[in-house]
Amino acid sequence: MSTFILTESKLEPAKAAYDFTLPAGDGWMHEIKRGQTFRIVDLDGNQAVDTLFYNAHEMSDRYSAQDTIREQGSIYLTAGTRLISSEGNVLATLVADTCGRHDTLGGACAAESNQVRYALDKRWMHSCRDTFMLAITRWGRGVTKCDITHNINFFMNVPVTAEGRLSFADGVSAGGSYVELRAEMDLICLISNCPQLNNPCNAYNPTPVRLLIWD
Amino acid sequence: MTTEKILFEESLPGGGLWSWRIPRHTTLRLTDLEGGANVGLMAYNTDQPLDRLNLPDTLKAQHTAMLKRGNVLMSDMGHALFSITADPCGWHDPLGGHGNAALVRKKYGGATYQEKRNDWFRNAHDNFLIELGKHGLGKRDLVANVNFFSRLDVDAEGKMKFHTGNSKAGDFVDLRAEMNVLAVLNTCQHPLDPNPKYAPKPVKLTLRQTPPPGADDFCRNFRGENQRSFILTERLFLGA
Numbered sequence: 208m209s210t211f212i213l214t215e216s217k218l219e220p221a222k223a224a225y226d227f228t229l230p231a232g233d234g235w236m237h238e239i240k241r242g243q244t245f246r247i248v249d250l251d252g253n254q255a256v257d258t259l260f261y262n263a264h265e266m267s268d269r270y271s272a273q274d275t276i277r278e279q280g281s282i283y284l285t286a287g288t289r290l291i292s293s294e295g296n297v298l299a300t301l302v303a304d305t306c307g308r309h310d311t312l313g314g315a316c317a318a319e320s321n322q323v324r325y326a327l328d329k330r331w332m333h334s335c336r337d338t339f340m341l342a343i344t345r346w347g348r349g350v351t352k353c354d355i356t357h358n359i360n361f362f363m364n365v366p367v368t369a370e371g372r373l374s375f376a377d378g379v380s381a382g383g384s385y386v387e388l389r390a391e392m393d394l395i396c397l398i399s400n401c402p403q404l405n406n407p408c409n410a411y412n413p414t415p416v417r418l419l420i421w422d
Numbered sequence: 423m424t425t426e427k428i429l430f431e432e433s434l435p436g437g438g439l440w441s442w443r444i445p446r447h448t449t450l451r452l453t454d455l456e457g458g459a460n461v462g463l464m465a466y467n468t469d470q471p472l473d474r475l476n477l478p479d480t481l482k483a484q485h486t487a488m489l490k491r492g493n494v495l496m497s498d499m500g501h502a503l504f505s506i507t508a509d510p511c512g513w514h515d516p517l518g519g520h521g522n523a524a525l526v527r528k529k530y531g532g533a534t535y536q537e538k539r540n541d542w543f544r545n546a547h548d549n550f551l552i553e554l555g556k557h558g559l560g561k562r563d564l565v566a567n568v569n570f571f572s573r574l575d576v577d578a579e580g581k582m583k584f585h586t587g588n589s590k591a592g593d594f595v596d597l598r599a600e601m602n603v604l605a606v607l608n609t610c611q612h613p614l615d616p617n618p619k620y621a622p623k624p625v626k627l628t629l630r631q632t633p634p635p636g637a638d639d640f641c642r643n644f645r646g647e648n649q650r651s652f653i654l655t656e657r658l659f660l661g662a
Contacts, residue, residue, distance in 0.1 A: 210579070266562070267560070267561035267562045268561075271519070271566075272478075272566060273517065273518065273519025273520075273566050273567070274519055276517065276582065277517075277518050277519050277582070277613055277614060280581055280582055281579065281580040281581050281582065282517065282576055282580040282582060283579075283580040293561070293564055294522075294561075295522050295524055295525075308580075312478060312481060312482075312487065312517070313478055313481075313482050314476065314477075314478020314479055314482065315478070317479070317498060317499075317500075319498070319499045319500030319501075319654070320476075320479045320482075320483065320496075320498070320500055322500050322650060322654060323479070323483050323496065323500045323647050323650045323651045323654065324482070324483050324647055326650075327650055327653065327654075336498070351472075351562075352472050353472060353474075353562045353563055354562055355498075356564075356565065356566075357476075357477065357478050357565075357566050365482075367487040367576040367580070368487075368576075369575065369576070369577070369578075371486060371487045371488030371513070371576075372485060372486060372487065373481050373482065373485055373486055373487040374485060375482070
């Protein structure tokens with residue numbers, strides 16, 4: 208039986224330096240300075256927030272899902288998890304988590320993987336990778352598709368069984384759940400607020416999330 | 423295998439590194455010569471390397487957190503790179519990633535080339551970068567890698583444990599290229615291998631000509647997702 212340990216934060220939204228609500232299907236690319244605290248709130252519950260982090264001064268030093276889960280010895284992310292980069296650096300630490308479990312195995316949905324997973328004629332449907340592509344194109348600064356790597360899915364539940372099966376299970380995130388990270392270096396964060404309608408990762412109902420930053 | 427032409431064969435010592443552009447419908451066999459080998463592998467569409475191995479897409483499409491015969495290594499563009507067409511080992515790890523110089527130093531201590539010549543301690547991260555660089559790729563092109571011949575067990579809490587003895591001497595895995603595939607690999611130890619000694623194991627690499635997958639191919643029909651991935655891959659070669 209798995210256990211979820213919930214960790215709350217004392218930070219007050221009214222005192223945040225930045226407060227933005229990101230609709231489902233939209234992207235967000237933003238700097239977070241070292242020492243700042245970043246919170247993502249799953250306003251309505253069971254949303255999937257596809258998230259990548261980069262060293263703001265060296266984009267090739269970026270979030271690595273495999274390094275992160277291996278260094279902590281567990282496939283799930285929760286309070287205490289240190290997000291490890293491809294160069295072995297600590298990007299951020301999860302300091303609060305009222306959901307209790309986040310996925311980093313499932314990756315982002317894409318138009319092309321939707322064709323594989325569901326049907327060849329699903330290519331037109333909106334997807335996280337398309338959101339990422341538009342966000343990085345607007346951001347510019349030499350960021351390209353090769354910088355879109357294996358992301359975190361905050362609030363998503365992707366259990367692995369002893370037999371090595373992987374499934375997209377029903378959500379575990381109640382409305383108002385949040386996860387909070389402390390930036391351990393100057394970061395760039397890239398988010399797609401997942402628009403997927405083909406599986407229960409959003410409970411078939413993509414909803415907005417609130418993004419807060421405290422100095 | 424006897425009826426299929428062997429194109430070439432090479433042996434790779436433990437800690438070794440290799441890359442090759444594998445032609446479509448040839449099959450790369452990795453053979454674990456002594457048991458307990460680990461082959462870390464990344465893969466790219468040779469003709470368009472932005473089209474590259476994506477393990478999250480591979481795993482979620484096939485509802486698995488391990489790889490075995492029937493599974494297809496998929497790209498982030500929905501294409502089939504390699505099919506696992508033969509696999510007496512039966513479990514390959516897509517979770518553990520690879521170690522770097524700091525990990526090797528911490529686990530095994532240092533052994534520089536200056537001191538040890540070619541018995542120095544190599545690490546998978548640097549080996550990947552060396553081989554990627556030969557094809558004009560670099561740090562930004564690193565992807566999550568497969569670890570052939572290794573196994574991690576995951577418990578209900580999500581904790582990962584290295585499964586010792588997963589691969590025996592003589593075990594092999596056949597990877598049939600479904601497009602022209604740039605394969606980048608190395609034989610460093612799995613980063614969670616509990617062996618306190620630096621003792622990476624050798625493998626044999628065999629490339630042979632194999633028939634294209636027919637309509638009744640096992641990997642093509644392993645799942646509906648694989649069928650659709652094959653269709654998208656075959657479209658790349660239409661009208662040429």
